[in-house]
């Protein structure tokens with residue numbers, strides 16, 4: 001086995017890939033197919049020896065930043081690069097940490113503040129999803145909520161984005177509960193649903 005080497009494959013536009021391959025031709029072909037362009041669509045395929053140590057990938061974002069890449073903060077969307085020159089502390093923004101690239105898994109943030117706020121948002125969403133599942137199973141006894149989707153980080157009915165999928169005894173298809181709206185049940189299951197949960201007025 002030849003060792004894998006790191007290549008940067010670029011389509012000349014917004015897309016690039018770091019590809020680990022034993023030779024440039026393979027890297028070019030694989031990178032091109034990852035980006036959805038063919039061989040000729042690849043603008044360049046460059047060796048990136050500094051990234052060889054991360055084979056077979058993925059390369060941690062901070063290592064890419066060290067090599068001159070830039071990202072968008074996953075929370076606030078600002079540019080994150082090694083210099084961080086464009087970042088100025090917003091006086092109206094509750095920032096308690098200096099701007100510096102922070103990495104959580106494959107996500108990149110401009111500061112510890114943004115990383116923490118994003119983590120809080122995720123925790124909020126998880127809690128809201130658990131609450132929604134609980135609500136559905138309580139509202140429709142015997143049902144099983146299989147999936148909950150919460151838009152944002154809390155249960156709210158305004159935009160109709162919070163919903164849960166559930167099954168109920170006698171139902172052939174999964175039903176959907178839209179928070180603040182009600183249950184949506186397949187025509188085939190309407191009778192079974194009504195018989196079970198008439199009191200809910202569904």
Ligand SMILES: [Zn+2]
Pocket residue numbers: 073074075076077078109110111114
């Ligand atoms: Zn940020």
